[in-house]
Amino acid sequence: MFKLNLKIAFRNIWKNRSASFVNIAGLAFGLAGFILILLYLNYETGYDKWSPKLKNVYKVGVHFRVGAADEWWETMPASFISLIREKSPDVESASITGWGNEVIEHDRQFYYELNARQADSTFFRTFPFTFLQGDINTALDQPKSVVINKKTAVMLFGTEQVLGKTIKLGLKKEIHTITGVWDNEKNRTHFWADVITPLPMPTEEHWGNFSNNSYIRLKEGVDPKVALPKLTRLFMDAKARWSARNANKVINTKGLLTIAEAQAILNEGRDSKTELIYEQVGTVFTSSVFYGKSKTTTMYVLSALAIFLLAIACINFTNLAIAHAGKRAREIGVKKVLGVEKRMLVVQFLFETFLQTTCAFLVGLTLVELLLPYFNSLLGTQLSLFGAGNAFLLFLQVTVVFILVTLCAGLYPAVYFSGFLPVKVLKGNFDRSARGVFIRKVLVVTQFVITCTFIICFAVMFSQLKFMRNKDVGLQRDQVLSVNVQTDRIKEMPADKFEQIRQRLKRIEGVKQVTLSSRSPWGNGGSSGDLNYLGQNLMVQDYYIGFDYFETLGAVLKSGRAFSNATFRADTTHVGSVVNEAMVKALGLKKPIGTVYERGGTNYRILGVVKDFNDHGFETEVKPSHFIVSQRWYQYGNLLISIHAENPQETLKKITEAWTKIEPGLPVRSTWLDESFAKNMKDYQRQGVLMQVFSIATLCIALLGLFALATYNARVRTREIAVRRVLGASTSGILKLLNREFVALVAVANIIAFIIAYILMNKWLNGFAYRIEVPVLLFVLTGFLSLLLTILTVSWQAYKAAMTNPVDALKYE
Numbered sequence: 156m157f158k159l160n161l162k163i164a165f166r167n168i169w170k171n172r173s174a175s176f177v178n179i180a181g182l183a184f185g186l187a188g189f190i191l192i193l194l195y196l197n198y199e200t201g202y203d204k205w206s207p208k209l210k211n212v213y214k215v216g217v218h219f220r221v222g223a224a225d226e227w228w229e230t231m232p233a234s235f236i237s238l239i240r241e242k243s244p245d246v247e248s249a250s251i252t253g254w255g256n257e258v259i260e261h262d263r264q265f266y267y268e269l270n271a272r273q274a275d276s277t278f279f280r281t282f283p284f285t286f287l288q289g290d291i292n293t294a295l296d297q298p299k300s301v302v303i304n305k306k307t308a309v310m311l312f313g314t315e316q317v318l319g320k321t322i323k324l325g326l327k328k329e330i331h332t333i334t335g336v337w338d339n340e341k342n343r344t345h346f347w348a349d350v351i352t353p354l355p356m357p358t359e360e361h362w363g364n365f366s367n368n369s370y371i372r373l374k375e376g377v378d379p380k381v382a383l384p385k386l387t388r389l390f391m392d393a394k395a396r397w398s399a400r401n402a403n404k405v406i407n408t409k410g411l412l413t414i415a416e417a418q419a420i421l422n423e424g425r426d427s428k429t430e431l432i433y434e435q436v437g438t439v440f441t442s443s444v445f446y447g448k449s450k451t452t453t454m455y456v457l458s459a460l461a462i463f464l465l466a467i468a469c470i471n472f473t474n475l476a477i478a479h480a481g482k483r484a485r486e487i488g489v490k491k492v493l494g495v496e497k498r499m500l501v502v503q504f505l506f507e508t509f510l511q512t513t514c515a516f517l518v519g520l521t522l523v524e525l526l527l528p529y530f531n532s533l534l535g536t537q538l539s540l541f542g543a544g545n546a547f548l549l550f551l552q553v554t555v556v557f558i559l560v561t562l563c564a565g566l567y568p569a570v571y572f573s574g575f576l577p578v579k580v581l582k583g584n585f586d587r588s589a590r591g592v593f594i595r596k597v598l599v600v601t602q603f604v605i606t607c608t609f610i611i612c613f614a615v616m617f618s619q620l621k622f623m624r625n626k627d628v629g630l631q632r633d634q635v636l637s638v639n640v641q642t643d644r645i646k647e648m649p650a651d652k653f654e655q656i657r658q659r660l661k662r663i664e665g666v667k668q669v670t671l672s673s674r675s676p677w678g679n680g681g682s683s684g685d686l687n688y689l690g691q692n693l694m695v696q697d698y699y700i701g702f703d704y705f706e707t708l709g710a711v712l713k714s715g716r717a718f719s720n721a722t723f724r725a726d727t728t729h730v731g732s733v734v735n736e737a738m739v740k741a742l743g744l745k746k747p748i749g750t751v752y753e754r755g756g757t758n759y760r761i762l763g764v765v766k767d768f769n770d771h772g773f774e775t776e777v778k779p780s781h782f783i784v785s786q787r788w789y790q791y792g793n794l795l796i797s798i799h800a801e802n803p804q805e806t807l808k809k810i811t812e813a814w815t816k817i818e819p820g821l822p823v824r825s826t827w828l829d830e831s832f833a834k835n836m837k838d839y840q841r842q843g844v845l846m847q848v849f850s851i852a853t854l855c856i857a858l859l860g861l862f863a864l865a866t867y868n869a870r871v872r873t874r875e876i877a878v879r880r881v882l883g884a885s886t887s888g889i890l891k892l893l894n895r896e897f898v899a900l901v902a903v904a905n906i907i908a909f910i911i912a913y914i915l916m917n918k919w920l921n922g923f924a925y926r927i928e929v930p931v932l933l934f935v936l937t938g939f940l941s942l943l944l945t946i947l948t949v950s951w952q953a954y955k956a957a958m959t960n961p962v963d964a965l966k967y968e
Contacts (some may be wrong), residue, residue: 200441233356234360236367250369383433693781699789
């Protein structure tokens with residue numbers, strides 16, 4: 156029976172080779188796109204999944220709400236870890252981490268591309284990396300020890316066998332001995348580190364210093380829904396008691412404070428709230444609340460693309476199979492009359508589908524291999540089909556998809572065909588069946604709903620991306636260089652002491668302005684906290700800046716004045732600040748100049764108001780901020796230099812030469828602000844390009860199916876067209892006749908797609924504080940484009956049918 160079914164299947168595939176080609180090609184493209192996206196999703200969701208112990212590991216952060224402002228910090232006080240080690244029986248292990256020395260030196264070469272981190276001695280018990288060398292339990296016990304990953308070992312020494320060898324860390328070039336090597340290829344993790352050095356646990360209790368990443372590992376069998384709230388209560392109790400002691404207040408409550416009691420003590424009558432955030436480490440890379448929504452959005456977009464791309468391919472297959480049912484009707488009728496059971500007919504048709512999906516999978520896998528280099532360059536990944544680390548998982552997924560595609564594409568047509576009544580189909584009237592026509596219409600509409608939705612979503616994403624690229628962010632990002640300050644001598648230098656260096660750099664030909672800053676626009680770092688103004692509390696961003704900061708960045712002062720060397724003494728004696736419009740608005744200041752407010756125990760007097768500028772991104776509104784030039788010690792981590800547009804590379808070369816004398820022995824680390832801005836937008840650009848590529852792919856698959864249906868429709872109506880031609884019908888009339896049905900279907904699909912796309916894109920755009928309105932014109936253009944392509948596709952086949960000689964179609968009638 157198998158041999159007979161095989162012979163019948165090949166005979167029917169060859170007999171209907173044009174339809175078979177369309178089916179296989181459509182499925183192949185759909186499967187190729189699906190597998191590409193599946194590879195990427197597996198890669199992205201594979202972070203921190205390499206050990207079953209990681210299911211119990213959580214990263215701890217904090218959410219502050221002051222008034223209407225929200226802050227999410229991924230750092231915690233080190234005292235929190237000490238506390239839960241002592242008082243929580245549910246915790247197996249708990250550790251703190253921090254950022255280490257940026258300068259890594261070996262064999263007289265600097266390696267700034269390596270990420271250096273610090274961790275306490277228990278870190279590898281909390282976060283169970285896979286060690287290739289060394290003892291995981293004691294690797295960080297000694298002060299001058301260092302643990303590196305496999306990539307770093309090969310980069311520095313050319314081998315993984317590096318136990319006992321040394322590298323130099325920090326500006327003091329302290330020698331550290333390698334005590335362990337972990338497998339970074341196997342241990343893909345959100346914890347960006349190439350080098351880890353010991354971090355001593357602070358002995359002094361301090362609940363106001365949120366400067367360490369904290370990780371906890373619960374014991375096996377502990378319910379996190381029960382254990383984690385207990386940890387929050389421990390934290391709130393300890394922080395409230397510490398704050399009360401600092402304010403010379405007495406708390407008489409014995410035992411642990413409730414969270415509500417602790418909140419009341421911490422708030423001190425303010426409208427504020429504190430809560431801990433626990434993120435299971437397997438979710439941090441893709442959906443952390445601390446890193447914005449772009450990664451999560453990308454995952455959802457890609458998942459939808461993969462599913463719908465495959466759905467369109469399956470719909471195409473089903474649609475064409477039903478459309479060609481008339482050719483198989485008499486065959487089925489005869490077989491039923493001869494006693495073939497319905498079950499055997501289902502098996503036969505499913506077997507034919509199996510052969511076609513097998514061919515489609517082979518072609519699809521070939522396309523994946525050909526397209527992977529482009530896909531990797533687009534997403535900045537190194538995905539591999541056959542060399543993937545999770546090849547077994549991929550094999551299982553592809554096998555499941557293969558079975559599902561075979562069933563989805565073939566089961567309904569097989570059951571549908573096998574249900575034909577011999578009496579009807581032997582009369583040859585199946586093509587006029589209302590049921591068959593209705594199913595084809597539903598599938599065509601569904602196909603174009605998905606396609607048009609994709610096109611509209613891409614167009615809206617592209618428009619939002621264009622809006623973000625072109626929007627005036629309130630500061631100059633072209634021809635501004637950000638230089639990392641590396642030595643403490645420069646970082647700790649007050650603005651007036653730095654003036655000599657600043658003037659030296661300004662004398663370089665091509666340099667316009669020079670300033671210091673604690674933050675680089677669209678970079679990381681900085682501090683924030685709450686201020687008090689007449690009993691009103693507000694979360695504010697701290698900017699520690701040098702002279703000419705606003706001039707360097709092209710920021711506009713709305714009123715008052717900025718800082719200068721001439722007024723430095725006065726501005727630091729009675730501490731002055733410049734605030735942005737967002738802070739003025741939040742505090743409701745009508746005459747802000749001269750207003751005094753308190754922040755961190757210091758009273759500040761407003762000297763000027765600067766126009767809001769956006770140096771973080773477009774997902775959140777510009778936050779209330781104040782800008783300070785102070786004599787006290789602060790980390791001025793960045794030097795900002797604006798230069799003339801002429802010969803920027805020559806100017807950069809001169810800056811580099813001058814900087815080697817300011818920070819001798821260290822290479823210059825610089826970034827153009829427009830590059831930082833582009834990096835900030837990279838995830839959205841990827842989304843836009845992906846939507847563009849796969850929108851085109853879905854449109855091509857849909858048009859391929861439409862072309863095949865139009866071909867079939869024109870062929871089965873050949874005699875009708877011939878009769879109409881004999882009776883005097885014009886070519887344009889025949890084109891109109893054959894187009895009418897398909898145009899109506901695509902028009903209905905457009906209306907449905909408009910509604911779906913509007914809902915989806917409005918929700919997506921709501922994730923931006925600065926956004927476009929959903930453009931109605933894009934909907935109109937999409938509808939026009941889809942109808943135009945439909946008319947062109949159908950008209951080509953209709954024209955060929957209309958131009959056929961009527962005699963050829965009617966000579967046997």
